[in-house]
Amino acid sequence: MSFEIKSSGEAYDVIIVGSGAGGGMASKILSEAGLSVAVLEAGGDFDPAKDEDRTQLRPPWESPRRGSGTRIRPFGDFDQAIGGWDIEGEPYTNVKGTQFDWFRSRMLGGRTNHWGRISLRFGPNDFKRSSIDGMGDDWPIGYDDVKPYYDKVDKLIGVFGSKEGIYNEPDGFFLPPPKPRLHEMFIMKGAKKANMPVIPGRLSMLTRPINNERGVCFFCNQCNRACQAYADFSSGTVLIKPAMKKGKVELYTNAMVRAVTTDDTGKATGVSYVSKIDMKEYKLKSRVVVLGASACESSRIMLNSKSKSHPNGIGNSSGVVGKYLHDSTGADRMGILPDLIDRERYNEDGVGGMHVYTPWWLDNKKLDFARGYHIEYWGGMSMPSYGIGFSMDTMRKYLKDEFGNPSPNGGYGEGLKKDIRRSYGSMVGMSGRGESIPRETNYCEIDPNVVDKFGIPVLRFHYKWSDQEIKQAKHMQDTFEEILTNSGAVLLGQKPGADTMYGLATPGRIIHEVGTTRMGNNPATSVLNSNSQAHDCKNLFVVDAGPFVSQADKNPTWTILALSWRTSDFIISELKKKNI
Structure with missing residues (x-):
């Protein structure tokens, strides 16, 4: 009642x-x-x-504010x-x-x-x-x-996941995890070069039925919209x-x-x-x-x-x-994977979140800050939303024409649409989520x-924030750059520096x-x-x-x-x- x-x-x-x-x-x-x-x-x-x-x-166009x-x-x-x-x-x-x-x-x-x-x-x-x-x-x-x-x-x-035997990342009773998507495979390649672990994500979506009251995930990638099947x-x-x-x-x-x-x-x-x-x-x-x-x-x-x-x-x-x-501490970085420009179009939605992530992997005794962070990865070809044309001026130089020259299309109209279609699915990014000192x-x-x-x-x-959190954010940015570069990505935007506390999110913005x-x-x-x-x-x-x-x-x-x-x-x- x-x-x-x-x-x-x-x-x-x-x-x-x-x-x-x-x-x-x-x-x-x-x-x-x-x-x-x-x-x-x-x-x-x-x-x-x-x-x-x-x-x-x-679809976004059903929103009275076009998704805004x-x-x-x-x-x-x-x-x-x-x-x-x-x-x-x-x-x-x-x-x-x-x-x-x-x-x-x-x-x-x-x-x-x-x-x-x-x-x-x-x-x-x-x-x-x-x-x-x-x-x-x-x-x-x-x-x-x-x-x-x-x-x-x-x-x-x-909760889906995999048993990894990592001491401070305890295993649980896991449902089968979804497979990595293409952009995540590139990330895994880049992290491997840097000797960083990447393991299946651990998210509370039902990839198998557990009772009669809830449905099973059908991989629409829209968990943020709330699930009418109660699968998340x-x-x-x-x-x-x-x-x-x-x-x-x-x-x-x-x-x-x-x-x-x-x-x-x-x-x-x-x-x-x-x-x-x-x-x-x-x-x-x-x-x-x-x-x-x-x-x-x-x-x-x-x-x-x-x-x-x-x-x-x-x-x-x-x-x-x-x-x-x-x-929690938080910082982000993103890039574009040229190898995924003009990629084949197919449904790779998956769950509404990361299929893989990096748990904290280092020994703080060898670092200049305490505690640690995990890395969440994002990208792929989920349903486009309004605003997908951001950074197109930056991205256009990577959208080569048949002669290897930067895209000749303008930043509006039919040319912009062509560039967005070509670049769609080539973006990749990562977010660090770390521990601060009480x-x-x-x-x-x-x-x-x-x-x-x-x-x-x-x-x-x-x-x-104290120096502990600021130094941790600097380490995040160095790590993000290493993974993205190893993955073959071109970095977008300037690397955050000391003037912005290395992109450290305002306290409260991570909502933890x-x-x-x-x-x-x-x-x-x-x-x-x-x-x-x-x-x-x-x-x-x-x-x-x-x-x-x-x-x-x-x-x-x-x-x-x-x-x-x-x-x-x-x-x-x-x-x-x-x-x-």
């Missing part, structure tokens, strides 16, 4: 704030244990199989990410001299409707980085604590909607949570939220509150949840809520002077922020214990990326899912013991 407004005073066993990876997994596990669950989502309902929501398999992005759909009209870095009426601020771009998702399933579905486990080293390089802190748990839940997530959701993973279609059918789960859409409510003892009693429908405030009651609104949004809710028992915000006696915020000086806090349109105080960000409600054994230096339970409030839990002590050079979603399942099992056990 789904609600947009519910009367104040409704009571549940568990209230879950957020419907993304963490909230979705918690809704499934807790409801299947027989608990009554309310899920609050700040955006609207969404089902990619419904015609009014469907964008998959629709808008304020609330920054990745394009046919990308299913509804939200973005700049949402009307929902501001955030940055202190002078710093910048953090905060992406919010406003739809059922949260950010699991916008991600590459790169589903990597953290490795044994990733939980103990401080012991290796002396920076940051170790997690209070290790890989062996999370491995059983990674296994469960693999089997429940499905998003929380709404794979976790929450099935949980609503099987268990006692009620979904509240367009519900902007203001705060966690508490009693005189400081125990959580539920949440208050503002309905976007009538702009009135409502309250729901529960025995347990689970926050999965995203690392920064959950911190905002906690910091705004002040009371006599929690004068600095619920769970914040340590003053650590919002601290140690960190995003620092107390990178954080979010409540801005004392700004509220959103719901009257809720907003976040203010403090964030700067973690660490704001970090777990730890010491309540004076952490927010949560090793089960993601608040030290200061035993019936409050956090299941998004906030509990992360460090990010790793992997995408965070698979670890969010595994930790949420682990925390949900703990909640069930504690309720049975009557400890909460």
Whole structure:
């Protein structure tokens, strides 16, 4: 059952704030244990199989904006990410001299409707980085604590890949991976010359059936549009909607949570939220509150949840809520493969993401920066979109005529069309996604002077990259150039230099922020214990990326899912013991 407004005073066993990876997994596990669950989502309902929501398999010219992005759909009209870095009426601020771009998702399933579905486990080293390089802190748990839940997530959701036996890139239960596409074969050749590994990607798309509720990938390459066959993973279609059918789960859409409510003892009693429908405030009651609104949004809710028992915000006696915020590093480079100009045309769509990737392969003891990065590869002949004619002035000199001279075609009209057809499928690029160092000086806090349109105080960000991340970006650019050159590609654009921090993306732009409600054994230096339970409030839990002590050079979603399942099992056990 789904609600947009519910009367104040409704009571549940568990209230879950957020419907993304963490909230979705918690809704499934807790409801299947027989608990009554309310899920609050700040955006609207969404089902990619419904015609009014469907964008998959629709040509760009059906878009009223010809595929162009808008304020609330920054990745394009046919990308299913509804939200973005700049949402009307929902501001955030940055202190002078710093910048953090905060992406919010406003739809059922949260950010699991916008991600590459790169589903990597953290490795044994990733939980103990401080012991290796002396920076940051170790997690209070290790890989062996999370491995059983990674296994469960693999089997429940499905992920393709290959067993490689790489110590810090743990293998899982894999479906068959798709074969490399032609541009990826060129990349593999270039990486091999540089002694870099390239292995099959690990993405959560079903290349084989795993249950009767979901279809199998038919390789349309449009996973960013959301799959009407439910063959790719998003929380709404794979976790929450099935949980609503099987268990006692009620979904509240367009519900902007203001705060966690508490009693005189400081125990959580539920949440208050503002309905976007009538702009009135409502309250729901529960025995347990689970926050999965995203690392920064959950911190905002906690910091705004002040009371006599929690004068600095619920769970914040340590003053650590919002601290140690960190995003993945990111940088890119692209080129054109002359050997693929005038290539034969055929369907090579594949999945909506990389068929191969490079895991981190080096020893940091021999480098001038800590941690590492993986490399994602892109290119090929997927459905053309508007804007494909970019860089044509640069590319035209490689589009030789029959006499070996640069293309004589002009940059418009019929000549431009000819050049685009000739060059289509010859572009190749790569993106590095790496680990940054968690620092107390990178954080979010409540801005004392700004509220959103719901009257809720907003976040203010403090964030700067350090030399560690900048040196890592330089290494990325050197590596990209080596791979592209070895592959036979001609580099496009100037190599980013020190003046641009070697093309290092603005913090927040990779949308992997973690660490704001970090777990730890010491309540004076952490927010949560090793089960993601608040030290200061035993019936409050956090299941998004906030509990992360460090990010790793992997995408965070698979670890969010595994930790949420682990925390949900703990909640069930504690309720049975009557400890909460």
